[in-house]
Amino acid sequence: MSATTDLNVPLSNEFLRPINREIGAVDSPEPGNGAVYLCGNSLGLLSNRSNQMVQEELKAWGTRAVVGHFSHPQDRPWVTCTDKVNPLMAELVGANEKEVACMGTLTNNLHLMMDSFYKPTAERYKIVCEAKAFPSDQYAFASQVKAHGFDPEEAIIEVSPRDGEYTLREEDILGVLEANASSIALVLFSGIQYYTGQYFPMKSITKKAKDLGCICGWDLAHAFGNVPLSLHDWDVDFAVWCTYKYGNSGPGGIAGLFIHERWHKVEKPKYAGWWGHELATRFKMPPKFSPTPGAQGFQQSNPCVLAVASLYGSLQIFKEVGGTSVLRERSLLLTGHLDQLLRASKYFVPPGEAITASKRSSPGFTIITPSDPEARGAQLSLLFLPVGGGIMVKVFDYLIKHGVVGDEREPDVIRLAPAPLYNTIADCDAAVRYLNEALDTLSK
Numbered sequence: 001m002s003a004t005t006d007l008n009v010p011l012s013n014e015f016l017r018p019i020n021r022e023i024g025a026v027d028s029p030e031p032g033n034g035a036v037y038l039c040g041n042s043l044g045l046l047s048n049r050s051n052q053m054v055q056e057e058l059k060a061w062g063t064r065a066v067v068g069h070f071s072h073p074q075d076r077p078w079v080t081c082t083d084k085v086n087p088l089m090a091e092l093v094g095a096n097e098k099e100v101a102c103m104g105t106l107t108n109n110l111h112l113m114m115d116s117f118y119k120p121t122a123e124r125y126k127i128v129c130e131a132k133a134f135p136s137d138q139y140a141f142a143s144q145v146k147a148h149g150f151d152p153e154e155a156i157i158e159v160s161p162r163d164g165e166y167t168l169r170e171e172d173i174l175g176v177l178e179a180n181a182s183s184i185a186l187v188l189f190s191g192i193q194y195y196t197g198q199y200f201p202m203k204s205i206t207k208k209a210k211d212l213g214c215i216c217g218w219d220l221a222h223a224f225g226n227v228p229l230s231l232h233d234w235d236v237d238f239a240v241w242c243t244y245k246y247g248n249s250g251p252g253g254i255a256g257l258f259i260h261e262r263w264h265k266v267e268k269p270k271y272a273g274w275w276g277h278e279l280a281t282r283f284k285m286p287p288k289f290s291p292t293p294g295a296q297g298f299q300q301s302n303p304c305v306l307a308v309a310s311l312y313g314s315l316q317i318f319k320e321v322g323g324t325s326v327l328r329e330r331s332l333l334l335t336g337h338l339d340q341l342l343r344a345s346k347y348f349v350p351p352g353e354a355i356t357a358s359k360r361s362s363p364g365f366t367i368i369t370p371s372d373p374e375a376r377g378a379q380l381s382l383l384f385l386p387v388g389g390g391i392m393v394k395v396f397d398y399l400i401k402h403g404v405v406g407d408e409r410e411p412d413v414i415r416l417a418p419a420p421l422y423n424t425i426a427d428c429d430a431a432v433r434y435l436n437e438a439l440d441t442l443s444k
């Protein structure tokens, strides 16, 4: 068995698990031990590497102060610190180095990209997205549409699952694009849906959008570091992502963006800042902006070096373990195992029956994430029944008290995401054991 597929041991030993007693796991038999952490889809774990690199930056700041911008004890001068990160990030999203920039935050970058790429006309002004996108995206879409004088109710088309289904069918998404082709300016889905865990068919959505003359952008918050991506080859126009989930860069960590090289000569930064100015003359402080070619021309401010160092540490580990294809192989096995255990639970209700069973009186759960491994990433989303019955909160409480960290999404969903870098089969086993125990207790 290869290191990749031996699910009994973590792929990397560098990641620090949260400690049971620190997270309120009062019923855990081992208060001083690491918890079962299945929440890397919300916030990834700290690695020793990131920890060390952040410490090094603090030390460099303390010992060299402003000199550290140009001369650095670990050869990471701050002026060019993102040069180390960009190639690693480009590899993870399937891009060339000039197509990516390590900058800002996800929602900031989303606005920045929409300001450049959402150019509505009287005929083509609509945005197509999935229904119930992450709220920040919904707010961003609505505010952009309004800023251009359109009515969000009319200009935003949200694609919803069919009645009795939880996720979107590819044919329905493509059908909506075709039916509205002449009025769509921008197609912008999340690569992986934060609530359902559905991995959208990115290649075919992008192709259809482009064939119909639309711009196609992606929010890759839940896809970055989770599934292999080929943004360049898929001909995606732009994409944005955060790095604090599967990328393990730390809370509020520095984000990323992608602009296809086809646009580099066409779309120049609309809201320029000095950090987007070409490096050769940046510090001569010329009055006229001359952008770095490609995505990095869109940088506005000098990046937070502590945040860059933290991301760099984690991305080095991605590279060392063999990158996203290796991680995906392990992820399919881990999530497949978790899926199997959950489906074997006596409380599991198949998704097809869950709609009619939603008013049943005894507690149970279904899985709303697609059962096809190709249509999901690491995450499984569990919907607790009866819907609105308050079961989820009680199960979540039981899990955390026993040292299992998933996350709750009101009103009825718990998300569990085994991260292939640090989770093992034992984590999945423990999560399902305590989940069953919680439901046993509630069934009494």
Ligand SMILES: Cc1ncc(COP(=O)(O)O)c(C=O)c1O
Residues within 6 Å of the ligand: 105, 106, 107, 108, 134, 136, 137, 190, 194, 219, 221, 222, 242
């Ligand atoms: C899909 C998606 N979009 C946007 C965001 C918002 O990210 P940020 O707060 O980093 O801008 C998140 C997570 O918080 C997310 O999951």
Ligand SMILES: Nc1ccccc1C(=O)C[C@H](N)C(=O)O
Residues within 6 Å of the ligand: 041, 042, 134, 194, 221, 252
């Ligand atoms: N940044 C956060 C800060 C606090 C609490 C949650 C978040 C999240 O990132 C939520 C995530 N986007 C999610 O899919 O739930």
